[in-house]
Amino acid sequence: MMMDSILARIQATAPSRDTSLLQELIGAVRPQHANDLQQATNRLRALAHLLATRPDWAQALRDYLAEVIGQRKLVHLLTDTGVLQNQGFFGELWRRLNHKWLPPTVNDAYLKDVFGQVFNHQDDHEWVNGIEPAVWLDLLNALQLPPHGWLQGQVLGELLEAVQVLSYRISAIGLEPELVRIHPDIERFESPFLRQNAEVVQLTEAWRSRLVDAQAEVPDARHLDVLLSQCEEIIGRVRKTASVQGVSVSLTRLLLRLTQGIDRLRILLDLLEAPSLQEALPTALGLFRQLVEADNRKLSLVDLFQTNTELLALQVTEHAGRSGEHYVASSRAEWLSMMRSAAGAGFIVGFMATLKILMARLLLAPVGYAALYSLNYSLGFMLIHVLHFTVATKQPAMTAARIAAAIDEGQKKLDELAELVVKVLRSQFVAIVGNVALAMPTAFVIALAWQAAFGQHLTGAEKAQHLLHDIDPLHSLALPHAAIAGVCLFLSGLISGYYDNKAAYNDIAPRLRQLRWLRRLLGEQRLARVTDYIGRNLGALAGNFFFGIMLGTIGTLGFVLGLPIDIRHVTFSSANFAFALVGLDYQLTTEQWLLSLAGIVLIALTNLAVSFTLALMVALRSRRVSFVRGRALAGLVWQRFRLSPRSFFLPPREVEPG
Structure with a gap:
C-alpha cells in the first residue's frame, strides 16, 4: 500500500x-x-x-x-x-x-x-x-x-568525461617516482600507462563526433583493453618486487588507486561499447551495487586501514614467515640445535631476572623503574639474538606466519599441513624445555652464590612469597598477565616484520655504507660486515628492543593508572620460582609446589596460545585466506597424537643409509 x-x-x-x-x-x-x-x-x-x-x-x-x-x-x-x-x-x-x-x-x-x-x-x-x-x-x-x-545526450557526454578523467589519473599514477623506483622499466620502455591515455583520447573524440554525426565511425576498444592488461601486469610485477625490496603505505595506496581506476575504467568502457540495453543492464547493475557499497562505507576507518595497509601487512607477515622457517625443527640434529639455542637463552634470562630483582631494591620514581626494567629486558633480548639463541615465546609469531604461508600455497593437503603443525609443536616444546631447563638452574646457582658471598638471601622471605604469589594461577592474575605478555609477543613479531620491510624498502645497509664518518671509524671491511648485519637483522633487533620496552613499562603503567595490568613470562617466572625456593630455604608447602609448577606450565601455554592465535589471524587476513578446513586439520592432528604422542615432543628416529 x-x-x-x-x-x-x-x-x-x-x-x-x-x-x-x-x-x-x-x-x-x-x-x-x-x-x-x-x-x-x-x-x-x-x-x-x-x-x-x-x-x-x-x-x-x-x-x-x-x-x-x-x-x-x-x-x-x-x-x-x-x-x-x-x-x-x-x-x-x-x-x-x-x-x-x-x-x-x-x-x-x-x-x-x-x-x-x-x-x-x-x-x-x-x-x-x-x-x-x-x-x-x-x-x-x-x-x-x-x-x-x-x-545518448548528456548521459553519454558525462560517461565520456568520466572515461577521460580516469584515464588521465591512471597515466599520472603510472609516472609516480615511487612506482618508477620499484619498476624502472616504466621509463626504459614505452609506458602502457601513457599509451592507454592516447587510445582513450582517440576513442572519446570519435564518440563525441558520433553525437554530431550518427554515421561517424568509432574505433574498436579491444586495443585499449590490451593496454589496460599490460598496466595490470606491471602492477603485479611491482607487488612481486615489493616482496624483496619492501613496501610502504604510500606505495600500497598508489597500487590500490591504480587497480581501482583500471577496474572502474573497464566498467565504463563496457557500458560505452554495449550494443544494446539488454547487454548493458548487467554491467550497469554491477556498477550500481558497487557504488552503493562504496558510498555506505566512504567514512569507514576499518576499510581505510585494511585497504591501505594490505601490502604492508602482507610483507610484515612474509618476513615473519621467512624467519619462522628457522624456528621449525624437522630432523634430530635441528631438534638438538634448537635445544642448545634455547638453553643459551635460558642462561642469559637467569641473569636478566637477577638484575630485575636488584633494580627493584632501588628507591626510584615509577618512571625510573620502568626505564631500568626496559633497558634490562631490551638489551638482554637483543644479546640473546646476537648470540643466536632462542626465546621460546618468540616463536609463535614467526611459526604462525609460516603455517599461514603453507595454507596459502595452493591449499596444501591436510596431511602435509598436519605434519607441519606437529613439527611446530615439537619445536615449541623443545624450546620451552631448553629455556626453563637452564633459566631455573641458573637462577638457583645465582641465589646460592649470592647467599654464600653476602651471607643473606637474594630475595627475603616477603619478596619470595610475593614471587610465588605472582605465578599462582588460582589466587593471582597470573594467567591474564600471561595473556598480556602474549599480546606483547605478538606485537613484537609485527614490529620485527615491519622493520625488516623498512630495511629493505629504504636501503638501510647501502645508505649506512655511504656515511664517511662511519667508514673512517670502522674501516671498509668491518663497515661492510656491520652494515650487512644490520640490514639482515634490523627487524629482529628492533622487535626485541620494543618487546623489552613493553615488558618493562606495562607493570609501571598499571601502577600509575591504578589498573591491575602486568606481564608474566614463562622463562622469567621459572627463574623467579628458583629465587623464591632459595629465599624460603626450600620450605614450600605441597600446595605451593603444585600451584607454582602448574602456574609455570599454564603461563607458558597462555603466552604461546595468545601470541600464536593473534599472529595466525593477522597472517591469514593479510593473505586474504580463510581456512575452512580447520576442524578437519585439528581432527587429523589429534589422530596423530593418539597414534604417536612421542612425535609431538621428540624428533623421529633417523634411519641409517643402507
Missing part, C-alpha cells in the same frame, strides 16, 4: 529534481533489518509487479528518474565513489574522522552527493548486494527503458 501511494504521487507530480519521493520509495523497499534478504527481495518483486501492471506508473517513475539524474553532474559519481583520491593516508584518515562528527556540505548539483542521500543507511549495501541480480533486472525491465538510443 505504501508503494502504491508513492508511485501515485510520483505520477501526479510533474517530474522534478527533488529526491524526496525517491527517498520514500527506497525506504519502502528497504527491509527492517539489512540482513533480511527475503523481505528485501519480496518488496523489490512487489515494486516490479506494480510497475509491470501499471505502465503509467512505470512511465512516471522513468521520467522522474531521468529528471533527477539528468539535471545533475554524473561524472563525479563515476570517477570518485569507490576510487581512492589523490590524498595521503593520514590526510584521508583525518578527513574521515572530521566527517564522522561534522558531515560535509551536500552539493545538490552533484549526483554523487544526492546518491548518498537516497541510500543513506550505512548498511544499505547489505540488502542491495544480497538481492539476486535477476530480481533487480526484472525491476529494470518493468521500467520499460527505451531499447534504442539508451546511451
Whole structure:
C-alpha cells in the first residue's frame, strides 16, 4: 500500500529534481533489518509487479528518474565513489574522522552527493548486494527503458568525461617516482600507462563526433583493453618486487588507486561499447551495487586501514614467515640445535631476572623503574639474538606466519599441513624445555652464590612469597598477565616484520655504507660486515628492543593508572620460582609446589596460545585466506597424537643409509 501511494504521487507530480519521493520509495523497499534478504527481495518483486501492471506508473517513475539524474553532474559519481583520491593516508584518515562528527556540505548539483542521500543507511549495501541480480533486472525491465538510443545526450557526454578523467589519473599514477623506483622499466620502455591515455583520447573524440554525426565511425576498444592488461601486469610485477625490496603505505595506496581506476575504467568502457540495453543492464547493475557499497562505507576507518595497509601487512607477515622457517625443527640434529639455542637463552634470562630483582631494591620514581626494567629486558633480548639463541615465546609469531604461508600455497593437503603443525609443536616444546631447563638452574646457582658471598638471601622471605604469589594461577592474575605478555609477543613479531620491510624498502645497509664518518671509524671491511648485519637483522633487533620496552613499562603503567595490568613470562617466572625456593630455604608447602609448577606450565601455554592465535589471524587476513578446513586439520592432528604422542615432543628416529 505504501508503494502504491508513492508511485501515485510520483505520477501526479510533474517530474522534478527533488529526491524526496525517491527517498520514500527506497525506504519502502528497504527491509527492517539489512540482513533480511527475503523481505528485501519480496518488496523489490512487489515494486516490479506494480510497475509491470501499471505502465503509467512505470512511465512516471522513468521520467522522474531521468529528471533527477539528468539535471545533475554524473561524472563525479563515476570517477570518485569507490576510487581512492589523490590524498595521503593520514590526510584521508583525518578527513574521515572530521566527517564522522561534522558531515560535509551536500552539493545538490552533484549526483554523487544526492546518491548518498537516497541510500543513506550505512548498511544499505547489505540488502542491495544480497538481492539476486535477476530480481533487480526484472525491476529494470518493468521500467520499460527505451531499447534504442539508451546511451545518448548528456548521459553519454558525462560517461565520456568520466572515461577521460580516469584515464588521465591512471597515466599520472603510472609516472609516480615511487612506482618508477620499484619498476624502472616504466621509463626504459614505452609506458602502457601513457599509451592507454592516447587510445582513450582517440576513442572519446570519435564518440563525441558520433553525437554530431550518427554515421561517424568509432574505433574498436579491444586495443585499449590490451593496454589496460599490460598496466595490470606491471602492477603485479611491482607487488612481486615489493616482496624483496619492501613496501610502504604510500606505495600500497598508489597500487590500490591504480587497480581501482583500471577496474572502474573497464566498467565504463563496457557500458560505452554495449550494443544494446539488454547487454548493458548487467554491467550497469554491477556498477550500481558497487557504488552503493562504496558510498555506505566512504567514512569507514576499518576499510581505510585494511585497504591501505594490505601490502604492508602482507610483507610484515612474509618476513615473519621467512624467519619462522628457522624456528621449525624437522630432523634430530635441528631438534638438538634448537635445544642448545634455547638453553643459551635460558642462561642469559637467569641473569636478566637477577638484575630485575636488584633494580627493584632501588628507591626510584615509577618512571625510573620502568626505564631500568626496559633497558634490562631490551638489551638482554637483543644479546640473546646476537648470540643466536632462542626465546621460546618468540616463536609463535614467526611459526604462525609460516603455517599461514603453507595454507596459502595452493591449499596444501591436510596431511602435509598436519605434519607441519606437529613439527611446530615439537619445536615449541623443545624450546620451552631448553629455556626453563637452564633459566631455573641458573637462577638457583645465582641465589646460592649470592647467599654464600653476602651471607643473606637474594630475595627475603616477603619478596619470595610475593614471587610465588605472582605465578599462582588460582589466587593471582597470573594467567591474564600471561595473556598480556602474549599480546606483547605478538606485537613484537609485527614490529620485527615491519622493520625488516623498512630495511629493505629504504636501503638501510647501502645508505649506512655511504656515511664517511662511519667508514673512517670502522674501516671498509668491518663497515661492510656491520652494515650487512644490520640490514639482515634490523627487524629482529628492533622487535626485541620494543618487546623489552613493553615488558618493562606495562607493570609501571598499571601502577600509575591504578589498573591491575602486568606481564608474566614463562622463562622469567621459572627463574623467579628458583629465587623464591632459595629465599624460603626450600620450605614450600605441597600446595605451593603444585600451584607454582602448574602456574609455570599454564603461563607458558597462555603466552604461546595468545601470541600464536593473534599472529595466525593477522597472517591469514593479510593473505586474504580463510581456512575452512580447520576442524578437519585439528581432527587429523589429534589422530596423530593418539597414534604417536612421542612425535609431538621428540624428533623421529633417523634411519641409517643402507
